[in-house]
Amino acid sequence: MDKSMKEDTTKIVSVGQIDIGVPSERPKPNFSDLPIIAMRDLVLFPGVTFPITLGREASVRTASAAAEHSIPVGIFCQKVASVETPVLDDLYEYGVVADVLKTFDLPDGTHTAIIAAREKIKIEGLSAGSHIPGVLSAQVKPVHDSVSRSSDKEFVAIVDDIRQTTLNILQSGNEKMSDLAFNIENIPGPQLLINMICTHSPFTPEVKIELLKKNRLKDRGQLLLSHLAHSEEMAEIRAEVHRKARRNIDEQQRNAFLQHQFEVLREELYGDDDDCATLEAKAKDIDFPQPVRRTFAKELEKLRRLNPQSPDYSVQYSYLQLLTDLPWGKSTPLNADFASAERVLDEDHYGLEKVKERILEQLAVMMNTPEGRSPIICLVGAPGVGKTSLGQSIAKALGRNYQRVSLGGLHDEAEIRGHRRTYIGAMPGRIIDAVKRAGSSNPVLLLDEIDKTGSDFKGDPSSALLEVLDPEQNSHFHDNYVDVDYDLSHVLFIATANTLSTIPRPLLDRMEVIDISGYLPEEKIEIARKHLIPRISEENGFGKDEIAFTTDALSKIIESYTGESGVRMLEKELAKVIRKIVLNKMRGKDYKLTVEAGDLVDYLGVEAYTPERYEVSDTPGVATGLAWTAVGGEILFIETSVTQGKGEKLTITGNLGDVMKESAVIATQVVKARSAANGIDPDSFENRQLHIHVPEGAIPKDGPSAGITMCVSILSALTGRPVKPRLAMTGEITLRGKVLPVGGIKEKMLAAKRAGITDIILCTDNRKNIEDIKPIYIAGLTFHYVRTIDEVFAVAFGD
Numbered sequence: 001m002d003k004s005m006k007e008d009t010t011k012i013v014s015v016g017q018i019d020i021g022v023p024s025e026r027p028k029p030n031f032s033d034l035p036i037i038a039m040r041d042l043v044l045f046p047g048v049t050f051p052i053t054l055g056r057e058a059s060v061r062t063a064s065a066a067a068e069h070s071i072p073v074g075i076f077c078q079k080v081a082s083v084e085t086p087v088l089d090d091l092y093e094y095g096v097v098a099d100v101l102k103t104f105d106l107p108d109g110t111h112t113a114i115i116a117a118r119e120k121i122k123i124e125g126l127s128a129g130s131h132i133p134g135v136l137s138a139q140v141k142p143v144h145d146s147v148s149r150s151s152d153k154e155f156v157a158i159v160d161d162i163r164q165t166t167l168n169i170l171q172s173g174n175e176k177m178s179d180l181a182f183n184i185e186n187i188p189g190p191q192l193l194i195n196m197i198c199t200h201s202p203f204t205p206e207v208k209i210e211l212l213k214k215n216r217l218k219d220r221g222q223l224l225l226s227h228l229a230h231s232e233e234m235a236e237i238r239a240e241v242h243r244k245a246r247r248n249i250d251e252q253q254r255n256a257f258l259q260h261q262f263e264v265l266r267e268e269l270y271g272d273d274d275d276c277a278t279l280e281a282k283a284k285d286i287d288f289p290q291p292v293r294r295t296f297a298k299e300l301e302k303l304r305r306l307n308p309q310s311p312d313y314s315v316q317y318s319y320l321q322l323l324t325d326l327p328w329g330k331s332t333p334l335n336a337d338f339a340s341a342e343r344v345l346d347e348d349h350y351g352l353e354k355v356k357e358r359i360l361e362q363l364a365v366m367m368n369t370p371e372g373r374s375p376i377i378c379l380v381g382a383p384g385v386g387k388t389s390l391g392q393s394i395a396k397a398l399g400r401n402y403q404r405v406s407l408g409g410l411h412d413e414a415e416i417r418g419h420r421r422t423y424i425g426a427m428p429g430r431i432i433d434a435v436k437r438a439g440s441s442n443p444v445l446l447l448d449e450i451d452k453t454g455s456d457f458k459g460d461p462s463s464a465l466l467e468v469l470d471p472e473q474n475s476h477f478h479d480n481y482v483d484v485d486y487d488l489s490h491v492l493f494i495a496t497a498n499t500l501s502t503i504p505r506p507l508l509d510r511m512e513v514i515d516i517s518g519y520l521p522e523e524k525i526e527i528a529r530k531h532l533i534p535r536i537s538e539e540n541g542f543g544k545d546e547i548a549f550t551t552d553a554l555s556k557i558i559e560s561y562t563g564e565s566g567v568r569m570l571e572k573e574l575a576k577v578i579r580k581i582v583l584n585k586m587r588g589k590d591y592k593l594t595v596e597a598g599d600l601v602d603y604l605g606v607e608a609y610t611p612e613r614y615e616v617s618d619t620p621g622v623a624t625g626l627a628w629t630a631v632g633g634e635i636l637f638i639e640t641s642v643t644q645g646k647g648e649k650l651t652i653t654g655n656l657g658d659v660m661k662e663s664a665v666i667a668t669q670v671v672k673a674r675s676a677a678n679g680i681d682p683d684s685f686e687n688r689q690l691h692i693h694v695p696e697g698a699i700p701k702d703g704p705s706a707g708i709t710m711c712v713s714i715l716s717a718l719t720g721r722p723v724k725p726r727l728a729m730t731g732e733i734t735l736r737g738k739v740l741p742v743g744g745i746k747e748k749m750l751a752a753k754r755a756g757i758t759d760i761i762l763c764t765d766n767r768k769n770i771e772d773i774k775p776i777y778i779a780g781l782t783f784h785y786v787r788t789i790d791e792v793f794a795v796a797f798g799d
């Protein structure tokens with residue numbers, strides 16, 4: 001704002017009833033040539049007296065001359081306040097004629113004049129000529145206000161309302177009208193009251209001119225009242241907004257104050273808040289996804305408010321520590337060198353050509369499409385065949401971190417998905433925990449023994465695993481404890497299982513199953529020589545090649561001290577031998593570094609297993625079957641005896657399960673139906689009692705695969721013809737005599753070879769399983785593929 005404008009802005013310095021000696025005999029104004037003082041923003045109303053500040057030279061001169069010579073002047077408001085030298089057109093046409101009672105020069109250089117307004121006037125046009133040179137003058141005409149009678153109740157009510165509303169506005173603290181505050185009650189007469197309030201009101205000059213224009217005082221009062229009511233309303237709204245703002249500020253200040261006090265007290269009580277600062281510093285370097293960063297900040301604030309001695313503090317602290325420990329977006333660079341991956345697999349594992357080839361196929365695809373989805377590999381096989389260690393080698397070959405997640409015996413879904421933090425002792429699930437331990441977001445996680453999860457009232461872990469393994473869902477894996485999503489899509493999952501039968505179908509469908517069958521004794525000897533003995537020797541403080549086992553010694557350990565498809569027990573027995581050597585060494589006794597077969601009794605005690613050997617026997621009623629257990633294949637003998645007795649009776653013994661018992665009943669019926677064809681009198685069954693027994697009664701046995709063996713055993717017993725020697729068989733039988741295929745063929749064949757069997761009867765449909773086996777495993781075996789029990793009998797009793 002420029003200086004002159006500021007000076008010229010009329011300023012009310014005091015109000016109303018000051019005794020400044022208004023002359024009783026006032027000179028008549030010259031309406032045809034009235035000197036005019038232009039006001040920038042003041043509209044004066046008839047009857048009102050008050051001081052104004054003058055800035056412009058012309059105004060000062062006019063006021064001084066008017067005061068000195070008692071000349072009435074016209075007081076008009078400018079339409080536009082910024083006009084510096086106004087002419088008549090720049091003024092509103094309504095104003096007042098007034099007496100300049102006094103002028104003062106104030107010490108700060110401004111000039112003040114006390115003006116007493118008389119009546120309303122209207123500009124008619126230019127005056128004939130100014131009697132004060134350089135002073136604006138005009139020809140005007142008086143306009144009289146008509147005053148309502150005091151009996152007009154409506155008018156009285158309006159005036160009362162005006163007074164009250166003005167008081168209300170004043171009470172609400174409107175500074176612009178504050179000069180009226182002390183005398184509004186004392187203003188005499190409604191006319192002066194209305195005009196006074198009009199003059200002092202904070203309305204714009206436009207509004208005030210509208211008020212001034214009203215000739216009937218009642219009309220002016222009404223218009224004033226409506227403006228005042230609006231102002232009052234605005235004042236109330238403003239007061240409310242103000243109150244609210246104050247309340248907010250007060251609350252913020254209070255919180256800040258309390259927070260500060262709290263920090264001070266905390267520091268006094270527990271010293272410096274190291275935990276929060278450490279967490280915060282750690283979080284700065286972590287590439288959190290945006291929602292996780294927000295959660296972290298929120299939870300850290302919560303931690304700050306907790307007492308470090310309270311149990312809640314440690315719960316909250318552990319949670320935040322987990323958030324900072326998880327490898328958000330941190331991944332290890334992948335090995336893209338296929339040849340080195342192949343080398344790693346070969347170095348770590350002997351044999352397993354087919355398995356390694358399948359794994360290499362997957363690795364090749366993964367290296368070729370680094371951004372593609374990783375398959376979920378499921379390695380299935382008996383214990384100790386190297387599933388876990390293969391998983392480890394795959395991680396090594398790919399250059400990824402490795403962690404094992406043990407799922408055996410898991411019943412609680414929360415073990416996979418974590419517990420909500422509201423539970424006491426809540427923890428993250430095993431998957432998140434493994435990712436944390438792995439320290440990168442693209443590790444290899446080995447889900448060990450996925451076939452051994454169960455479900456109970458605490459939920460079904462396998463359904464939680466579905467979410468973990470589903471590429472569509474695992475990019476937003478939600479662990480209940482972590483409570484924010486974690487991206488598992490870069491993790492390579494490898495599952496291991498002993499059997500596929502207990503894995504739920506939907507889970508199985510998501511996995512690439514790779515079968516690892518057991519090892520031949522020759523392979524076990526190689527594994528022991530190349531991998532197990534050097535490793536165990538080193539672990540026990542010997543050089544890699546310091547201890548040697550003769551082939552005979554190894555064969556004996558495998559045959560007489562272990563009974564397994566894998567090499568887990570072999571590993572343990574070898575470790576036992578080497579520990580004994582260490583013991584002898586420490587006792588200062590003589591010790592041999594080459595272990596021979598004869599030494600084994602000293603080292604390992606008496607033989608634990610007498611290998612199942614096929615014993616050539618010409619006793620009728622004995623047939624040799626092949627069984628499969630979780631630890632590999634076995635041969636099993638089925639014995640049938642026939643005795644004379646009253647009525648027909650079938651006795652089954654040998655700790656057999658329901659399915660196997662049913663097989664025995666079916667087998668009896670099948671043989672009975674073919675009795676005539678095999679030279680047995682069908683009526684003779686009347687007085688014969690059959691007893692079927694499967695030796696080693698302490699071991700439970702079940703399954704349908706002994707069906708054809710039972711048929712052969714029964715027929716042999718009934719006819720008295722012994723079964724062809726060194727013949728074993730496996731296959732399910734139907735009531736009509738059809739032979740059905742069975743599983744576990746490779747393990748069964750290994751067991752047959754171990755036992756010295758030469759001929760095997762199998763269902764024709766099992767031929768493909770035999771063709772899958774490496775020829776060296778089945779060298780020396782002759783296979784007889786059959787479809788019916790008659791063909792079985794032909795092989796078993798043929799010449």
Ligand SMILES: Nc1ncnc2c1ncn2[C@@H]1O[C@H](COP(=O)(O)OP(=O)(O)OP(=O)(O)O)[C@@H](O)[C@H]1O
Nearest residue numbers: 348349350382383384385386387388389527531567
């Ligand atoms: N082909 C092999 N070459 C070298 N070492 C082997 C081979 N197969 C198994 N091993 C060794 O045998 C031991 C047992 O193997 P591992 O623990 O991997 O068996 P697993 O199949 O996972 O058994 P489980 O089903 O009980 O978990 C390991 O020390 C492993 O290195």
